[in-house]
Amino acid sequence: MDEFVTFCRNVFVPVTNICRNKCRYCTFRCDPDDPDAKLMKIDEILPILEDGKKAGCTEVLFTFGEYAEEVPRYKEWLEELGYSKTVDYIYELCKVAINTGLLPHTNAGVLNYTELEKLKPLNASMGLMLETTADVAAHEGSPGKIPSKRIKTIRYAGELHIPFTTGILIGIGETLDDRINSLITIAELHEEYGHIQEVIIQNFTPKPDTPMADMPSPTDEEMMQAILIAREILPDDIAIQVAPNLIDPYILIQCGASDLGGISPTTIDWINPEAEWPSVSELKEMVHETELKERLPIYPQYIKKGWYSENLKDLINSLADDDGYRKL
Numbered sequence: 527m528d529e530f531v532t533f534c535r536n537v538f539v540p541v542t543n544i545c546r547n548k549c550r551y552c553t554f555r556c557d558p559d560d561p562d563a564k565l566m567k568i569d570e571i572l573p574i575l576e577d578g579k580k581a582g583c584t585e586v587l588f589t590f591g592e593y594a595e596e597v598p599r600y601k602e603w604l605e606e607l608g609y610s611k612t613v614d615y616i617y618e619l620c621k622v623a624i625n626t627g628l629l630p631h632t633n634a635g636v637l638n639y640t641e642l643e644k645l646k647p648l649n650a651s652m653g654l655m656l657e658t659t660a661d662v663a664a665h666e667g668s669p670g671k672i673p674s675k676r677i678k679t680i681r682y683a684g685e686l687h688i689p690f691t692t693g694i695l696i697g698i699g700e701t702l703d704d705r706i707n708s709l710i711t712i713a714e715l716h717e718e719y720g721h722i723q724e725v726i727i728q729n730f731t732p733k734p735d736t737p738m739a740d741m742p743s744p745t746d747e748e749m750m751q752a753i754l755i756a757r758e759i760l761p762d763d764i765a766i767q768v769a770p771n772l773i774d775p776y777i778l779i780q781c782g783a784s785d786l787g788g789i790s791p792t793t794i795d796w797i798n799p800e801a802e803w804p805s806v807s808e809l810k811e812m813v814h815e816t817e818l819k820e821r822l823p824i825y826p827q828y829i830k831k832g833w834y835s836e837n838l839k840d841l842i843n844s845l846a847d848d849d850g851y852r853k854l
């Protein structure tokens with residue numbers, strides 16, 4: 527067990543919920559004719575960033591459906607905003623966020639090398655869940671969840687020296703062997719490139735009106751086992767993240783979890799909207815005697831290695847203490 531666990535104060539901006547995939551566990555995604563379908567404009571996003579900054583946040587999490595450009599109606603919306611590719615819009619949003627004083631962490635699904643290369647100078651870290659290396663029914667109809675495609679994106683991020691977040695989803699039809707295989711895959715990618723800062727062990731939570739609404743969440747025993755195995759397989763410099771709005775973290779910390787991810791004082795978890803964030807004081811109670819430490823979206827070792835661009839230098843220096851954690 528680590529001597530402390532970390533978390534990050536962030537704001538969550540669900541830039542678009544249009545997505546080419548149809549993951550059977552997901553309620554984030556919308557069809558373009560759904561009344562909730564959206565592509566957020568800078569005008570709408572800016573006040574969210576400013577509120578977060580005022581509340582002491584250091585990170586903005588920009589989340590997207592994957593390759594929404596493959597959905598014709600979305601292309602029109604994007605063109606109305608003056609962009610022909612999502613990555614160009616993300617680039618602009620990251621600039622706005624940095625000017626507001628927040629460090630971007632973008633998770634836009636699978637991206638190619640050129641897209642990651644474009645976004646690297648404006649992101650403190652980026653993310654993509656591997657989910658699983660298994661071929662599961664939950665991912666039928668989701669070309670972007672083919673494991674080899676996800677592995678490629680994670681590999682490109684390594685080649686580009688982007689501090690990276692990935693993870694696995696527990697309880698989507700994968701076996702114990704699949705979990706082990708997924709973790710070995712992540713460990714090998716990190717051994718090659720050294721860029722994985724954290725691995726999220728996310729418990730599937732069934733959502734109403736999805737094809738997986740009646741599937742059970744993983745049991746506490748399965749989650750404890752997954753963390754123990756992850757701690758065994760993953761190199762020591764990778765943090766293991768669990769989401770404190772989805773599961774009680776205390777026992778999982780005893781098993782080796784060392785990070786509680788982004789929690790937001792001002793926004794909801796748009797992927798798990800039913801699960802409210804604990805406040806920092808509630809988080810303190812949840813971890814009992816364990817010390818809590820606030821981090822930035824880029825982990826201390828990547829600040830030390832200088833894995834960030836000139837664009838982020840002043841902001842990181844103003845937010846980080848000498849050890850690379852949040853300056854108090």
Ligand SMILES: O=c1nc2n(C[C@H](O)[C@H](O)[C@H](O)CO)c3cc(O)ccc3cc-2c(=O)[nH]1
Nearest residue numbers: 534587631633653654691787788795797823
């Ligand atoms: O609020 C959430 N934050 C999620 N985050 C945010 C994450 O907790 C933080 O942004 C990172 O720890 C960086 O500080 C993700 C980030 C990724 O790169 C990949 C997947 C996730 C998943 C979630 C999630 O389900 N809910």
Ligand SMILES: C[C@H]1O[C@@H](n2cnc3c(N)ncnc32)[C@H](O)[C@@H]1O
Nearest residue numbers: 551552655695728729730731732797
């Ligand atoms: C951003 C990440 O959120 C996770 N995600 C999407 N839907 C669910 C759900 N029902 N339960 C838990 N995690 C989910 C996926 O792992 C995705 O990659």
Ligand code: SF4
Nearest residue numbers: 545547549552555591
């Ligand atoms: S989980 Fe991500 S990729 Fe899958 S349908 Fe939802 S938004 Fe799309």
